[in-house]
Amino acid sequence: xxxxxxxxxxxxxxxxxxxxxxxxxxxxxxxxxxxxxxxxxxxxxxxxxxxxxxxxxxxxxxxxxxxxxxxxxxxxxxxxxxxxxxxxxxxxxxxxxxxxxxxxxxxxxxxxxxxxxxxxxxxxxxxxxxxxxxxxxxxxxxxxxxxxxxxxxxxxxxxxxxxxxxxxxxxxxxxxxxxxxxxxxxxxxxxxxxxxxxxxxxxxxxxxxxxxxxxxxxxxxxxxxxxxxxxxxxxxxxxxxxxxxxxxxxxxxxxxxxxxxxxxxxxxxxxxxxxxxxxxxxx
Amino acid sequence: xxxxxxxxxxxxxxxxxxxxxxxxxxxxxxxxxxxxxxxxxxxxxxxxxxxxxxxxxxxxxxxxxxxxxxxxxxxxxxxxxxxxxxxxxxxxxxxxxxxxxxxxxxxxxxxxxxxxxxxxxxxxxxxxxxxxxxxxxxxxxxxxxxxxxxxxxxxxxxxxxxxxxxxxxxxxxxxxxxxxxxxxxxxxxxxxxxxxxxxxxxxxxxxxxxxxxxxxxxxxxxxxxxxxxxxxxxxxxxxxxxxxxxxxxxxxxxxxxxxxxxxxxxxxxxxxxxxxxxxxxxxxxxxxxxxxxxxxxxxxxxxxxxxxx
Numbered sequence: 001x002x003x004x005x006x007x008x009x010x011x012x013x014x015x016x017x018x019x020x021x022x023x024x025x026x027x028x029x030x031x032x033x034x035x036x037x038x039x040x041x042x043x044x045x046x047x048x049x050x051x052x053x054x055x056x057x058x059x060x061x062x063x064x065x066x067x068x069x070x071x072x073x074x075x076x077x078x079x080x081x082x083x084x085x086x087x088x089x090x091x092x093x094x095x096x097x098x099x100x101x102x103x104x105x106x107x108x109x110x111x112x113x114x115x116x117x118x119x120x121x122x123x124x125x126x127x128x129x130x131x132x133x134x135x136x137x138x139x140x141x142x143x144x145x146x147x148x149x150x151x152x153x154x155x156x157x158x159x160x161x162x163x164x165x166x167x168x169x170x171x172x173x174x175x176x177x178x179x180x181x182x183x184x185x186x187x188x189x190x191x192x193x194x195x196x197x198x199x200x201x202x203x204x205x206x207x208x209x210x211x212x213x214x215x216x217x218x219x220x221x222x223x224x225x226x227x228x229x230x231x232x233x234x235x236x237x238x239x240x241x242x243x244x245x246x247x248x249x250x251x252x253x254x255x256x257x258x259x260x261x262x263x264x265x266x267x268x269x270x271x272x273x274x275x276x277x278x279x280x281x282x283x
Numbered sequence: 284x285x286x287x288x289x290x291x292x293x294x295x296x297x298x299x300x301x302x303x304x305x306x307x308x309x310x311x312x313x314x315x316x317x318x319x320x321x322x323x324x325x326x327x328x329x330x331x332x333x334x335x336x337x338x339x340x341x342x343x344x345x346x347x348x349x350x351x352x353x354x355x356x357x358x359x360x361x362x363x364x365x366x367x368x369x370x371x372x373x374x375x376x377x378x379x380x381x382x383x384x385x386x387x388x389x390x391x392x393x394x395x396x397x398x399x400x401x402x403x404x405x406x407x408x409x410x411x412x413x414x415x416x417x418x419x420x421x422x423x424x425x426x427x428x429x430x431x432x433x434x435x436x437x438x439x440x441x442x443x444x445x446x447x448x449x450x451x452x453x454x455x456x457x458x459x460x461x462x463x464x465x466x467x468x469x470x471x472x473x474x475x476x477x478x479x480x481x482x483x484x485x486x487x488x489x490x491x492x493x494x495x496x497x498x499x500x501x502x503x504x505x506x507x508x509x510x511x512x513x514x515x516x517x518x519x520x521x522x523x524x525x526x527x528x529x530x531x532x533x534x535x536x537x538x539x540x541x542x543x544x545x546x547x548x549x550x551x552x553x554x555x556x557x558x559x560x561x562x563x564x565x566x567x568x569x570x571x572x573x574x575x576x577x578x579x580x581x582x583x584x585x586x587x588x589x590x591x592x
Contacts, residue, residue, distance in 0.1 A: 035384040081568070098331065098384050099517055100571050102510060107564030114557045219506050223395065226388050264399045268392040272378070275389060279380040 005135035007256045008249060013141030015248020016148035017207035021225030022240040023155065024075075024199035029234045030172035031192035037101040038078050039225055040218025041108035042197045043204025046071040047213040048116045050205050051123045068201040075197015078104055079190045105218060112215040125209025144206045151202065152241055159237070168192060172235065227271035233278070290435075297427035305423045309495060311535045312430030316488040318515045318527035319437040320481030325513070326522030327450065328477040329457035331383070334390030335485055335512045337397045340504040342367040342486025344407060347416045347493040356419045360490045367486020368479040375478040379471065394509060401501040412500025419494035426495045433491055434528070437484045442524045444480065449473050454522075514567045520577025529579050537562050 021039055028036045050067035054060070081104065082097050125140035159165040170178040171188045179185050203221070204213065211217075228247050232239025247267055254266040300308055317339055324330050342363035349359035378389050402410040420426060444450045456463035456470045464470050493499055511534075519530020538559045545554035574581045 081572075096571055096575065098387060099513070100568055102333075102513070103564045103567035103571070106507070106510065106514075106560050107568070110557045110560035110564060113553050113560065117553060118556065216505075216507070219391075219395075223388065223391060227392075230385070230388075265396050268396050272389055272392055275381055275385050276377050279382075279385070 002133065002135040003256065005133045006137050007252045009132065009135065009137045009145075010141050011249030011252035012245055013144040013210070013248070014207070014252060015228075015245035016144050017203045017244075018221075018224045018228045018247050019241045019244025020148060020151070020199050020203035020206070021221050022228035022244045023152070023237050024196035024203070025225050025229045026232065026234055026237050026240045027168075027199065028075075028079075028192050028196040029229075031168055032079075032083065032097075032189040034082055034097040034101070035226075035234065036078065036082075036193075036196060037098060037222060038074075038104040038108065038218075039196065039200050040220070040222035041105045042071040042074050042200030043207075043221050044112060044213055044215060044218050045074050045108060045204070046201030047204035047208040048112060048121060050208070051121045052116070054123045064205045067205045068198050071201015071204065072194045072198035074108075075200065076190060076194040078197070079193025082193070083186055083189050105222075108218070109215050116215070118215060120212040120214045122208055122212045138210065140209050144210075147202075147206060151199075152237075155237065164191070223271075224267055227267055227274075230271060230275055230278075293431060294428075297424055297431070300427075302423065305427055307535065307539050309423065309426050309430045311531060312427070312434045313488040313492050313495075314512070314515065314535060315528045315531035316430075316434045316437045317485045318512050318519070318531045319434075319441050320484035321512045322516040322519065322521055322523070322527040322530075323441050323444065324477055324481040325516055326526075327445065327453045327457060328474050330379070330474065330478070331387040331513065332390045332478075332481070333387045333506070333509050333513065334392075334394035335481070336504045336506070336508040337390070337394035338367045338371060338482040338485035339489040339492070339508070340394075340397060340401070340499075340501075341370050341482075342489030343493040343499050343504075344401070344413065344489075345486070346490035347413050347499050348407065350416050350494070351413065356417055356494055360419065360487075360494065363490030363493075364483035364487040367489065368483040371479040371482030372475060375475045379474050379478060391506065391509070394504075394506060398501045398504065408500070410501060412498055412502075414498050416493055416497045416499070418497065419491070426491070429491055430488075430495075433487050437487070438524060438528065440480070440484075444477075445522075445524065449476065453477060511563060514563050518566055518570045518578060520579035520581075523577070523579045526577050526579040530577070533578065534562065534566060537566070 021043060024042070025036060025039050028034055028039075046067035048067075049070045050063045053063035053066050058066070078101060082100055126143045128139045129136050130139045130142055131137075157165075159169055167178070167183045168188050168191065170181070170183055171185050171192075175185050178188075200221075203225075224247060225244075228243035229240045231243035231246075247270065250270060251263045251267050255263040258266075297305060297308060317335060321332060321335050324332055324335075345366035346356075346359035346363040349362060350356050374393055378386065378393070381389050401407050407413055420429060452463060452468040452470075453473050455466070456468055456473065460470055496503075515530040515534050516527050517530070518534060519528065520526030541558040541562060542555050544550070545558045570577065
C-alpha cells in the first residue's frame, strides 16, 4: 500500500513535467496549427541555464526564473522563424513547420553542446524525503506537483477570463473570424509560442533535479509530451494535463512493479494505441 | 547516354579515393540509398517518417544475426531488405491510418521502442552490441562497389515506381486523398506498398552497413540518424529521383569538411559534433525557408532559362 502511494506521487510529479511540455505543445498548436518539435529543446535550454546560474551563485527561485525566461525567449524566436519575420510574410504550412522546428531542435543541440558540453547536468532541488500515508517520497516530487497545479489553474483563468486569453482561444477556434473582429492572428501566434516556450522551460527546470538532463533529452520529453497532448487531439489543454499525469503514473507503476525495464515501451505503446484508435474513430 | 556517363564516372571514383575518403564514400552511398526511400515516402506518398533508421537497424541486425549464426553473408544481405519490408508491412497496417505529424511521431515511437528492445535483448548483443560479423568482401574498395550497386538499385526502382501507374496514383493521393480514392485508387494499399519499399531500401543499405562495420549496437541507430535522412531528402528535393542522392552528397561532404576543420589541432574537443549539428540545422532551415522545393529543382530552374537564351 505504501509502495502504491509512493509510486502514485512520483508518477504525478513526473507526469506534471510531461503535462507542462504537453500544454506548451497544445498552446502553440491550437493557435497556429504548428506541432512544435523544438518543444523539448526549450526544456533542455532552460534547465541548462538554470544549472549555470545556480553554479554562479544565484539563489534558487531567481535562477529558475532565468531558465523559464530563456525558454520563453527561445519559444518566441522559434515562432518568429516559423511564422515569418514580417507581418505580411506568409509563414510556413503546418507540414513544413514540423520540419523547420525539427531543424531548430538540432540547432539547439549545437548551441547546448557548444555552451554546456555533452555531459549530463543536474542541480539540487528540494532536499530530503517526505512521508505521506507511510510512503516515503523524495520531497522534490511534491514541489513539482505544488508548482504545476497553480500554473495550470492560472492558465485556465487566463484563457477563460482575460481579453488576451480569450483572443488566443478565438484564434484557436476560427482564425478567419478572429481576424475579422480585429485580432492580430500573427501576434497571437507569437504569444502562443512564447507561452509554449515558458511552459517547456518550466517543465525542464522543475524535473531536472530528479532526472538529469543531457542535450538530447529533448527527444524523450517531446515524445512523452506529444503522447500526453495527443489524448486531447492536440487542442484541449485540460485533457493534455490529464494525459500527462496518466502517462507519468503509468510509467512509474510499470517501472515499480515491472522491474524498471519497460517504462519507455509502456508510454510509447499507450501513445500509439491512442492515436490508432482516434484515427479509426475519425472515419 | 547521360546515364551511362554518370554510371562510368561513379564507377571510376572509388579507386581514385584515398583510404580515408573511401569510408566516407561508402557511408554516402548507403545513406543516399536510405534517403531515396525517405524521399519516395515523403515526396510521393506524402508521409513523414521520423523512424527510418529503425528499418536501417532491422536490416543491419537481420544480416548481422544471420551471419553470426553461420549463414552465408550473401544470404544475410538478400534477406535484410525482406525482413525490413515484412516489418514495415506489419507495422504499417495499423500505423498508416495516421496522417501528418501523428505518423511522424508514431514512426519516431517505433524507433524508440526498437532501440529499447535491442538494448535489453541478449540475443542481439544487448546494449554492448553484436560483435564478430564476418566480412562480405575483402577490402574497402569492394564495399564501395557493393554500396554503389545498392544505391543504383534503389535509384532505378524509385525511378520506375515514379513513372508507373501506382506512382501516378500515389502522386494524386498525396494531393487529394479523397479525389484519388474516388477515382478508384486503392490509396491504403499503395501507401503500404511504398512504406514497405522504402523500408526494404533502408534494410538493404543496413545489411551492407552491418558487413562493412562488422559490429552493431543500438547506439549506431540514434533518432538523430532518422532526422538526418529527412534533412537530406528535404534539402535535395522531395519527389525527384536525383534529389536524395544530391542531398545526401552535399550534406555528407559538408559535414566531412567541417569535421576535418573541427579536428584540427587547437580546436576544442566538442567542435566536430557542434559543427555537424549546426550544418544539419542551418542547411535544413535555410533550404525549407528559401528553397522550399529543394536543391535539385532549384538547380534545374536555373539551367532551363540559360539554355533557352
